[in-house]
Structures are given as structure tokens and as C-alpha cells.
Amino acid sequence: MADGIKDKVAIIGMGCTKFGERWEMGSEDLMVEAFQEAIQDAGIEKKDIQAAWFGSCFDDVNVGKAATPLSLALKLPFLPVTRVENFCATGSEALRGAAYAVASGAYDICLALGVEKLKDTGYGGLPEMSSAMGTKNRLIFPGITAPGGFAMMATRYFAKYGISPEEGKKILAKVSIKSHKNGVKNPKAHLRREITEEQVLKAPMIAWPLGLFDCCGVSDGAAAAIVCRADMAKSFRPDPVRIKAMQIAISSGEEMMYTDWDGTYVETATRCAARAYKESGIKNPREEISMMEVHDCFSITELVTYEDLQISPRGKAGDDVRDGFFDLDGKIPCQPDGGLKCFGHPIGATGLRMMYEVYKQLQGKAGERQIKDPKMGLTHNMGGFPAMNLISVSIAGL
Amino acid sequence: MVGITSYGAYIPRYRIDRGRIYKAMGWLNPATYMPGEKAVANFDEDSVSMGVAAGIDCLTGMNRNEIDALFFATTTSPYKERQSAGIIATAFDLRPDIRTADFTDSVKTGTTALLSAYDAVKAGSAKNVIVCAADCRVGKAGSSQEEIFGDGAASIMIGDSGVIASLEGSYSVSYDFVDHWRADGEIFDHQWEDRFIRDIGYSSFIIEAISGLAKKCKLDVKDIAKVAYPCLYAGDHGSIGKKLGLAPAQVQDPMLNNVGYTGTANPLMLLVGALEDAKAGDNIVVVSFGNGSDALLFKVTDEIERVKGNRRGIKKHLAAKRELTSYEKMISFRNLIPVEKGIRGEMIPPTALSELWRSRRQVLGLCGSKCKVCGTPQYPVQKICVKPDCGAVDQMEDYLFADKRGHLFTYTGDMLAFSINPPAIYGIVDFEGGGRYWFDMTDVDQESVKVDMPVEMSFRKKYIDAKSGIHGYFWKAIPVIG
């Protein structure tokens, strides 16, 4: 009987580049920077690594497809390397691949590395989506963008819970303000600037009802993790971080084509979180989770995620936001590193960047942003639109 | 008895005040001024999409499976080679064992298609033929065509049972009369002198055709309830009627003032306008103009009451209007000025034509599937039922969504998605009777969209891949008309 991944794998080293418009850096430079930090942190050498998982999404427009970009950049000695891609949760997928390989007993030590270099396209933003959707969908999909996809959830959410547009804007503003406040304390963040509610409310709309400040940006960046068998982790360092759960859930088409889903939550996230809590043995997430890094591509996503993760009751996340529940000094600090709002979203790297913060926080090495005595950290990484998506939820603890 | 068994029309929702055009371009040719407004196809409309819209109106309450032929008349086909009638037949989800043909190259061919439909039914080679006519003609900036030409479509069903107006006779004249012309590859018409067109063209051929028809059918013009004929010039339109001895009440309003001159569709739109007000026993004459003229005499039957008021026709479409407040938008909609689309906006992924062939009924016909086990309609067609507790495999039957209404489950207006008419508005539609999918929306303002508003589906141009010469069509959600 399968019993999940809990406590079978530990993270013994992590690296993360500064995120931002790294005009002077190519993908290879970013990969090497993240990798060097990770192996130095783990106290291992390249030759100790037995296999690697490489995450990149749209970066195939930059460095190309397959696993060769990683192997060539790091000069991995003819190692088994797998490239993974799963939309915006690509980074989490790389980590999952490496962790499962160790958990299977096939390897002792593996590398997971994600990178995205988006600033070589000649325009802001991700490449046009429809070409990535398959030959049939491009004939029938609407001309949808990510903010639009999430705005449609905001519209439903506000309508269901009777939240006026003004009130809604204010709640979303608070979500964003909190993350920016944290990002100021993080030297690796792309944007380090506090914002005020007044500033948020004076910005124009991007996709009704989401404004400029509700949306995340594009960055270049890379992040890496070294994982090993949990029983050997303490031989590398005194404070390895153990993986407690790693779950992923993908839409079945039900939300988009069947009429039961009410559009105010993310079905996959709800299911994925329940599975992750079961795997990790968490009974009461609101009490047991110490901190979270969630996929705040848009403020509404973060708000709804609080509910999908069973932290806030349905329709009540706004109350927790107003109470400062998710602030750095709140009960469950969320986005202590600044989140996507301050890091931007180099797709292949994002999931690993989230885990990097969890890892540092659990080890008590988060500097100015350090949360008091965290026990259990959670990452939530999302790809696609609320109506059709994939969600990865990972939980880690000491 | 063979004749009209149903009718429909389409007028695009956008209307522009001609004063706006004059204010923009009147400085160049100050004589181009014309009063009134004209209908302007939205950026995602063309002759094919408007032909589909008129045809859907005409198909209201009719059995699509009993149609044996579809004829489409236009001078503005999106393709030089790929039959527009074939695209339209797929959009109607008609049977494949039918005859389709495009009638083109003259604005007269709307009535010619009608006569061919009549001949086919009369000869017994078809029971029911649907004729669609649409035009979306453009004029150069500052030209009088720019002021006169309007966009629109009409559709007439010809059959031998349930006839609402029988065809009593026709008279045609054909002349290689070159008043205007457009060579292969050209976008704009060339035109000879106005006086020549008026005096030698309209005034003589239309009168010749009507007189010929009257003589052939032994008809006194006094016994005609309505004569519907086109004319580029409002003043001359009236004087043609006078020359024929028609009282003003006998002349069908040519809609120059509120729609504009709609080319091939024009005579058929006027015919639909006449039928909307007709009563049993009325004689209606419809006449076309272009390299000659066709004149057709219809006699209205009691059956007219079956159709009257059940179509949007001319009246309801005229009423469903939104003002287009920008001349620049009008010419951008027709791609007459190069506009900056950005690198992303210019990126159009290639169309897999083998995929389009496989999925043609789903894409062009908006045909989905319905699970025979649990009865859940779903779009696009699924092999495995999407209903969570069903999941039946290969138990699907065809299910048409194109004719279903729905309500807007959610929506947004998106400033980042490229659109020639931003913001790009799209949403998720829950269909009456079941089924959900997401669609672009069109013919709406951000301010007027509301959660749960009723919507219907409209066949539109989704994209133009100019590099590959592909016009991609699909369905969009629009607010329910009327």
C-alpha cells in the first residue's frame, strides 16, 4: 500500500538568483548562479549528484527544448537529466521529479533546477498563449490572457458574496500591500517598494475588476534544490528540511464544460490541498501551518487560495486579510519573501523560489523577514486559468 | 406552387453618422456629403458572417435537414478560391449531400441566385433552397462610396410547401454596362461618371426590367403593392418610381438613409422589408441592378402570417443599434489603415487545416455532443463524458449549441489581450439545457455586460492570418438581439 512521500526525502541545499530584468545575464548564467549557491549550501560537489530534473516553460523560445540546456550549462557529467514543463507550476514539477526519484530508492542525491529567461522576446509578457494550446483549441479558445482568466473568478467571487467593486478593490489592495511590505526586506526580490492603498486605488484597470497592482510581472530568474534520502540528510547539515507532502492536481474539464463549479474557488487547489494535508498528517491547517508561499499571480488568486487551502472559511478570506492574519507578524504569514508581486514570474523558477523561502524560514535564515519559530511551511504553485488549470501543493518541515 | 417559404435579414449593430465621415474626410472632396447614417460591420464581421446571421434568422422554425441547396451571393468574398457557400453551409450544420454555389462578380447576383433557386425547385432537383446574400464593400477615404456603402445581409428560402409568396414571373436583362468595376486583387471600386450611371444605368435598366415583367405577367403597375429596387442615389430612386407611374406608398424604402447601399444584399433586404409589411394577395416586385437587371414578381399568400413577426428581419435589426462614434474605428475595422498590433498581436499561430477538417462541425457549426447515458450536453465534442459521476465512453450524439441561448456565467474586459476594438471582452457561457464553455464576446461595451445576462451565439471572424491567406471563423457570444 502506497504511503506517500512524507519524511522520505530532505532538502539539503538550495539556491536562488536575484530575480529581475537581468539584461546582462543569459539562461546559462542564471542556472550556474542558482546551482553554485545550492551545492555550496548543501556542502556537496557536482560529482555527488546522480540525476537532475530541469524545469523550463516558455524558455524553450530562449535556450531551446529538452534537458541539454541544463546539462551543458552546468557541465553535468553525462548524468540522467529530465526536462519537465507544466505551465506556471513547472518549478514545482522539477522538484517533485527529483524528490520522487530519491523516494523511489533509485538515487541518493538529485538536483532540481528551474529557470526562465523572458526578457529576450522583444515585448513585455509571455509569448502568445494560443500557440501553446494545441491545434484544436487555437480554433475555439477565446483571446484570453491570464489577468482576464483570473478576473472572471473575481467577478464571480464578488457577485456570490455580495462584495461591491469598491469593497473588493480594497480587499485585493490589502493583499498586495502586505506582499510589497515583505518584499522590501528581500534583497533577491525584483521589486522592493512599499505601496499604499491610495496608490493601488488610483491605478487603472487591466482586466475588470483587476487593476494594475493586482497583477504580477515578468522577470528573469533561476532557483535550484538538492534533495537526498531523509535518513542521510543530517550527514550533510544539522538542519535539513524534510518534505512532508507533494501533491499536484489537474483539471478534468469539469469546471469548464460542466455547470457545477461556481467559479468562486479553484477546484484543483481544493482537492490538491486536501490530499497534501492527508499525506502530511495535518488535521487543522489553520493551526498547524506556520507560513505559506502561494501563487499570487493576481491578488484575487491569493484571496481565493486562502480558502482553497482551508485556512479561511469560504467567503471569509477578506476578514482574515483585514485582520492582518497573513501579515509577516500575523498568525500565518503569507508571501514572507514578497511573492510573485515582488519577484515576478520566471515560470520555470517560481515553484523552486517558493520552496527556497520555506527552506530558509524553517532554518531560521530569512534575515529581516524571519518568522518566529516556524514548524511547517506550504507552497502553492498554479498554472493555467481558474476554469482549467493545474495546482501543486507542497509541505515541508524540519 | 413554388416561392418564398421563409425570410431573414441582418444589419450589423454599429451605425455611423455620415456627418462623422464627412467631418473626417469631407475636406478632401466636399461634394461627398450625404445625410443619415449607415450600417458598419464590426471588425469581426464580413460577408460570410453576415450571410450566416441572416440565414439563421431565415432558418427560425425551419427544418435544416430538409435543405437541399445553399446559394450565396456577394461581391466581397473573403476568398478567391474556397467557396463561401460551403463555409456557410457548415455554419448552419446542413447535410453534406446538398448543392452549394457562390453567385458573385456583380451586385445583381442576389436576385440571380433567387431565380436559380426557383428554377431548381421548379425542376424538382431540390425541395428547399436557402439563398443568402451579403456585402461588405468599402470606399476609399474621402470617396462618395465611403458615405453611401452600408453593410448588411438577407436570406430567402425557396421551396414548394408552406409558400408565403409565390414567384409569379420574372424578367431579366443583361448588359455589359460598366458603371463601376473592381479588377482581380483590388479592394476598391472604380466608377464612371455619376450622370452616366444615373441616366443610362438605373433609370433605363430598372425601368426596362419592370416594364418587361409587367408586360410578361400582364400586370398593371397600379396592382403592385410594393416595388423594391435599389439605387445609389436617393433623389433618382424617387424619380424612377415616378417614371413608372408608382405612388410613393408603392415604393419600398431603399434604406439609403439608415443602412446605406448594401450591394448584392440590397434587393433581397428590400424584399424582406416589403414582406414584413405584406398581407395576403399583395403583389411585390423586387428588382436588382448591376450589369443589367432582374425583376421578380411575388404574390403573397395566407401563409405569410406564419412567418410575420417571427423574424428579426429588417425592423428588429434596425432597432438594435449602437452608435459608432469614431471614423478611425470604422476604417480600422475594415483594415484600411495599417494599425500597430504589437509583436504579440501580429503572432498568429498556423491553422492546421487537417484539424479544421476533422473538427469542422464543432468549429464552424458549433456542434458539440450530448451523452446518451446521462444527457449532459458538452462542448467541444468529448469521447468521455465530462459529468463527474458518469464518465461514459463513446456514448455521444451530436448536439447543436449554435441555436441555443445561454446566460453569462462570468466575464471580463481585458486591456492586455490584443483586439482591434479593446477591451477584449470574453466570458463563460452556461447554455440553456446544459453545457458550458468560454467564448469571446462581441457587439458589447464593458459597461453593459453583466453577470447572468442572456446571450446568444453569433458566427464571426476569429482571426485573419494574412501571411497564410487564412480567414478563421468561430462563434462569439452576443447580447440577445431585440
Add this chain to the structure above:
Amino acid sequence: MRRIYTHEELNKEVRFIAGYYLLEEEKRLNYGEREVLYLIGHAAIDNSCCGVGGCRYALIPGYVVAWKNKTDETGKPVSEVETIVDEDSKTELAGILKEKEAITQIEFW
């Protein structure tokens, strides 16, 4: 609803990860018996993960109830406004501003 409007320094770029905006002018418009406060700004969405865009826009906090009658804790002047909720007034004001100003987006508080 009455709200406090804080007068920020104009023509100062407010940057955010997906782009920036800048408020150019604060204007008052006589509308019926009352005075409407509106702002003209422009925004560039030049680094969003999802596309490129931007706009010049009008933001309408509402009817002026009290003009710069107080200061906030940081010393910035504040006014009191009453948000505009009547849909007909919104439509009419939007029409007036679209004619008067070079803008492509109008938002009411």
C-alpha cells in the same frame, strides 16, 4: 458613500512590477449643482507577465464635499468626496469626459 481623498504629488511615477502609472492632473468639473473631482493619469503595462498595454485614463473619486480641508498624518492635504453611484450620472459624466479629455478608460470610485 463619503470617502477621504488624499492629494498626492502629481506627475510622480508610481511603479509596480507589471508597469507604472502617473497622475498628471487633478481637475474639478461643474456638474449640475455640484462639483466633481476627477484625475487624469496615464499608465504603461510594460512588464506584466501577460501582455503589453497601457492607457490614459480618468479616475473619478466623486463629488467634492470638502476641498483640502484637512491634512493626513504625513502632512498631505486631503479632501472629502462622495462617490458617484447613480448609473445615469455615471453615463453622462463618462460622455462629458470622453469628449473633453484624451482618454480611453474611465473609472469611478
